[in-house]
Amino acid sequence: TQLLEQSPQFLSIQEGENLTVYCNSSSVFSSLQWYRQEPGEGPVLLVTVVTGGEVKKLKRLTFQFGDARKDSSLHITAAQPGDTGLYLCAGAPSGGSNYKLTFGKGTLLTVNP
Amino acid sequence: GAVVSQHPSRVICKSGTSVKIECRSLDFQATTMFWYRQFPKQSLMLMATSNEGSKATYEQGVEKDKFLINHASLTLSTLTVTSAHPEDSSFYICSARDNTGALYGYTFGSGTRLTVV
Numbered sequence: 001t002q003l004l005e006q007s008p009q010f011l012s013i014q015e016g017e018n019l020t021v022y023c024n025s026s027s028v029f030s031s032l033q034w035y036r037q038e039p040g041e042g043p044v045l046l047v048t049v050v051t052g053g054e055v056k057k058l059k060r061l062t063f064q065f066g067d068a069r070k071d072s073s074l075h076i077t078a079a080q081p082g083d084t085g086l087y088l089c090a091g092a093p094s095g096g097s098n099y100k101l102t103f104g105k106g107t108l109l110t111v112n113p
Numbered sequence: 114g115a116v117v118s119q120h121p122s123r124v125i126c127k128s129g130t131s132v133k134i135e136c137r138s139l140d141f142q143a144t145t146m147f148w149y150r151q152f153p154k155q156s157l158m159l160m161a162t163s164n165e166g167s168k169a170t171y172e173q174g175v176e177k178d179k180f181l182i183n184h185a186s187l188t189l190s191t192l193t194v195t196s197a198h199p200e201d202s203s204f205y206i207c208s209a210r211d212n213t214g215a216l217y218g219y220t221f222g223s224g225t226r227l228t229v230v
Binding site for chain 2: 035040043044045100101103
């Protein structure tokens with residue numbers, strides 16, 4: 001069973017601060033996805049990282065995939081209240097025909113104005 | 114982009130009745146769909162994998178007779194909560210995997226808030 005350890009679970013910061021969320025595993029993933037979810041809505045895909053060592057940027061968000069494809073991080077620069085939400089990482093299995101995503105436990109981010 | 118429509122978005126039902134939730138891929142075909150359950154401020158918990166034309170695969174601890182899944186076509190999967198009880202109240206979310214995409218082609222529905230009274 002593949003597991004993804006996501007930390008921190010809760011994060012409350014002031015507007016303008018920076019933050020990093022981590023997802024770690026002992027398993028290798030073919031890709032890793034980051035989602036943002038607002039209350040009462042389904043998760044919305046932010047980014048997918050596929051190549052080990054890959055770095056992707058989405059405005060103030062920077063995503064990194066570890067060289068060994070076992071871990072990933074999400075860094076937000078100058079957080080804004082609109083960034084508030086539940087952030088989820090999810091890994092897609094490596095090899096085989098099992099397409100189940102493995103989800104981290106999520107990071108509930110609150111950005112206070 | 115790929116869109117998954119989930120219906121209804123909210124439903125309130127009486128204890129003992131059954132509720133059906135639909136998950137449709139609107140602009141792509143999905144051999145495989147997934148059903149999740151989510152508690153407040155927590156991550157998604159996979160309930161079952163829905164496979165078109167065959168039986169669903171349930172995760173450990175999920176009652177297959179209570180949560181009936183039907184995936185009759187390449188664009189529609191349904192989850193029926195049978196004989197619902199208050200403890201079944203939750204947020205249910207489906208996702209679909211785009212057959213034509215890479216392994217990371219997953220799209221989520223907007224979820225269904227089920228309240229059993």
